[in-house]
Amino acid sequence: MPESLAAKVDHLFRTVRPRDGGEYSFEEVAEAIRAKGGPTISATYLWQLRKGLRDNPTKRHLEALAGFFGVPPAYFFDDAETERINAELDLLTALRDAPIRQIALRANGLSAKSLQTIAEMIDRVRELEGLPQPTTPDTP
Amino acid sequence: MRDLTLPTPFDVRALADQIAARRGRPIQLIPMARLTGVCGLWIATDTTDLIFYEEETTLPHQEHIILHELSHVLCHHDPAPLPLATQARQLLPDVDPVLIQRILGRAGYSTEVEREAETLASLIRQRARPDTGRTPTGRLHAALDDRGHD
Numbered sequence: 001m002p003e004s005l006a007a008k009v010d011h012l013f014r015t016v017r018p019r020d021g022g023e024y025s026f027e028e029v030a031e032a033i034r035a036k037g038g039p040t041i042s043a044t045y046l047w048q049l050r051k052g053l054r055d056n057p058t059k060r061h062l063e064a065l066a067g068f069f070g071v072p073p074a075y076f077f078d079d080a081e082t083e084r085i086n087a088e089l090d091l092l093t094a095l096r097d098a099p100i101r102q103i104a105l106r107a108n109g110l111s112a113k114s115l116q117t118i119a120e121m122i123d124r125v126r127e128l129e130g131l132p133q134p135t136t137p138d139t140p
Numbered sequence: 141m142r143d144l145t146l147p148t149p150f151d152v153r154a155l156a157d158q159i160a161a162r163r164g165r166p167i168q169l170i171p172m173a174r175l176t177g178v179c180g181l182w183i184a185t186d187t188t189d190l191i192f193y194e195e196e197t198t199l200p201h202q203e204h205i206i207l208h209e210l211s212h213v214l215c216h217h218d219p220a221p222l223p224l225a226t227q228a229r230q231l232l233p234d235v236d237p238v239l240i241q242r243i244l245g246r247a248g249y250s251t252e253v254e255r256e257a258e259t260l261a262s263l264i265r266q267r268a269r270p271d272t273g274r275t276p277t278g279r280l281h282a283a284l285d286d287r288g289h290d
Binding site for chain 2: 016017018069070071072081084085088089091092093095096098099100101102103104110115117118121122124125128129
């Protein structure tokens with residue numbers, strides 16, 4: 001099921017967060033894009049994109065936004081890529097929240113489904129270690 | 141490897157227990173279904189080694205997967221461990237490495253700190269001698285003790 005632009009933007013804000021902190025603010029994102037010489041994009045406009053009040057950004061806006069959140073621009077343009085990248089971001093979040101030192105597996109070019117399975121396994125690490133679940137708002 | 145007594149008849153679980161006892165770290169073998177594309181996965185936390193393996197396959201295949209992951213555990217302390225962020229890069233080819241570093245950086249940093257602490261610990265161990273006072277370390281100890289009187 002294809003995600004709306006607002007859902008994609010929202011997913012990036014919820015999963016790609018600064019270390020030990022809450023979400024990036026709209027001001028921080030706008031300022032970082034400006035500082036990198038990207039297109040002018042206001043904090044208000046970012047908020048509108050996330051809420052679905054606006055859905056007509058330029059290609060340059062989306063490229064700058066993808067760049068800030070560290071994902072390829074295809075995240076916004078290709079639904080197959082969106083699914084795969086979301087799976088990678090979920091795995092990254094799982095790794096961030098789990099008390100893991102090392103991870104090893106034989107795998108190359110994993111499918112979105114496999115990435116999700118690994119994220120599930122990593123989520124179980126906390127359980128197996130008897131630690132409380134992290135209180136992230138984005139747990140499914 | 142030489143120190144391992146292979147159980148007869150061979151039993152991969154008994155071998156896992158033996159390795160765990162020798163390392164002083166529990167090893168948990170955890171079956172998982174539908175591990176498409178990945179047969180097994182080893183995750184080391186601060187206290188435990190967790191080995192996940194595909195359960196929807198033949199018993200000999202399961203055993204082989206567990207053995208492979210046990211070999212990871214056995215080899216673990218030979219090469220310098222990579223920071224988690226570096227390991228994660230392989231798993232997440234589409235995500236910007238800078239972002240991975242930003243999000244998992246703390247884990248990588250702590251790995252480095254651990255390594256540093258370990259190196260220092262062995263240096264101290266090498267240099268520590270019973271005859272304190274005669275060696276530089278002994279004199280250093282004495283100097284540090286003196287400071288306590290301030």
